[in-house]
Amino acid sequence: MKRGDVYLVDFGKSKDSFSFGKRRPVIIYQTDKLNYAVAEEIYDYFLVIPLSTRSDILTDEFRVKIAPKDALDQPSYAVVNSLCFLHKDSFYQKLTHITEEEEAEIQRALVNVFDLG
Secondary structure: OOEEEEEEEEEEOOOOOOOOOOOOEEEEEOOOHHHHHHHOOOOOOEEEEEEEEEOOOHHHHHHEEEEEEEOOOOEEEEEEHOOEEEEEEEEEEEEOOOEEEEEEHHHHHHHHHHHOO
């Protein structure tokens, strides 16, 4: 599992309007050093960016369109302002890997999310 991989994960049941709930795709977005630590069972969590099939006029500046490819069968949006950690047991199936251009767009969105500009 590497940075930029898109996996199907189980978020469990939605508890409130801020919880994603259900199964949905995410992008692994932590350094591969931490991904190695997960593989070696030193660490149990992945930092991820959830994907949604919906755009959102309020948060579009923090969303990056991800094109369908491989097992990701529909256009999706990386919801960059909803970074979260998920336990390694939540991951089911690798769907695809984002392109270099998509990763560059995500990095630009992260600058906006954290007001680093």
